[in-house]
């Protein structure tokens with residue numbers, strides 16, 4: 156098939172919002188190819204699209220330097236939908252009035268639709284929507300009418316039918332907006348006149364052709380993580396070039412979950428990857444991490460070890476000569492240079508670049524077959540390629556592995572009793588606004604999320620709250636035990652993690668949560684130095700997360716199984732949402 160790269164029918168103009176990619180994903184779910192670009196992108200570059208969506212974002216249109224759009228954009232004959240900040244920006248640019256909010260509105264609201272508009276065709280007159288904003292439009296621009304309102308937001312949707320320009324204060328892309336997909340569908344098909352042109356699995360032949368063109372007569376080398384993206388990218392290269400031309404390595408850091416290395420070996424064997432090696436580096440990693448407790452140092456050491464080992468692997472073969480290029484499992488959200496988002500910075504801290512790899516990237520000697528796909532699209536492609544569902548549907552797992560779930564402490568310290576619980580001096584990472592915190596944890600003797608949230612709001616000393624699931628000894632007799640990462644503690648964590656995974660898979664609970672970290676903390680006593688913390692969460696993209704409750708029977712099984720592991724003094728349940736806690740404890 157000689158299909159040129161697809162041209163987007165819809166562009167999402169990114170103003171830095173956390174839901175920008177979700178908008179593009181939802182449009183693609185409708186079968187319409189959409190891409191994300193910086194909000195200031197010149198209109199000439201995007202004018203061939205059928206329509207534009209301006210995303211939400213955290214700024215206020217009155218702040219200096221806040222994201223804006225090309226002045227000509229609202230004059231071009233293109234349908235536009237502004238969402239949240241996007242609506243405010245549109246109104247502001249067209250001389251409507253935007254009022255600065257003080258408190259803002261976050262959460263569910265009920266939308267009342269006035270009159271009829273193609274945007275709300277077949278949408279119920281009264282329906283649930285998701286709001287997350289501070290400022291609001293108070294006076295629509297000339298030519299616009301108010302299309303909908305809520306109890307607290309008089310201008311919840313506006314439209315200028317003649318110019319096909321619309322704005323909504325709520326978030327149609329978020330699942331809590333019950334009829335959000337209908338609204339996006341109306342915009343994309345009825346208002347913009349798009350047609351269905353996007354089905355990820357049907358792109359496989361095009362992607363394979365692109366791989367052949369990029370590679371030319373060169374071969375491809377991959378470092379795989381055992382995750383979905385690098386494995387699907389590898390599979391596509393195998394199909395496109397044949398097994399003799401695609402080599403790969405997997406670094407076993409010793410920080411992996413139980414059975415992981417065997418699992419990866421099995422997957423690659425079943426793919427027929429003959430030039431695939433497993434580089435055992437457990438001792439190097441555990442040696443370098445011995446006794447280390449500080450989270451950023453742990454990450455740095457793990458990153459540096461990766462670099463060292465990958466470099467050695469690259470140098471052990473012909474891979475740095477001109478006949479090889481590097482294959483990578485980069486997916487769409489990692490590739491975008493969009494204005495105003497901090498995402499690029501964040502990604503940099505996650506990826507330590509090997510000098511040899513950097514050289515290949517600088518020389519453009521790379522192939523990234525998945526660079527235009529989202530995660531769920533990669534899964535769809537993987538399914539089409541015949542990869543097993545139990546592999547494709549696995550929870551996300553961080554690169555530094557169990558290393559960031561094995562917490563340490565600098566010195567022995569007792570727990571402190573306070574009204575309503577105890578403060579344990581185990582420090583973990585959290586988020587507050589845009590910055591990270593590193594604080595002790597509050598222990599409470601219940602598993603009530605509501606009360607836990609109140610407790611954490613009332614206590615600025617802590618960034619997390621955990622409830623007691625089961626104990627070998629009373630909390631007041633426990634203390635924090637000075638410890639770092641050791642083979643013994645890693646083995647303890649690995650066993651706890653494997654038991655939790657086994658039980659939650661058997662109970663069908665694993666499929667109900669987005670991720671389920673199991674954390675080892677150095678809190679114990681009477682010959683049992685550690686405790687296990689359960690952290691099942693719901694999330695969309697890991698940016699925010701909610702701690703979720705689990706069925707009582709399953710929790711009981713986990714408690715009994717975990718308390719039977721030698722060295723485990725107690726089992727706790729992390730009741731903290733993100734923010735103020737992060738998903739990982741670090």
Ligand code: XMP
Nearest residue numbers: 505551552553554555670697733737738739
């Ligand atoms: P936090 O702890 O920041 O995690 O709330 C958000 C999501 O990111 C994952 N995570 C990582 N993934 N390399 C990764 O590939 C990393 O270094 C890393 N650190 C955190 C985490 O598991 C969660 O899904």
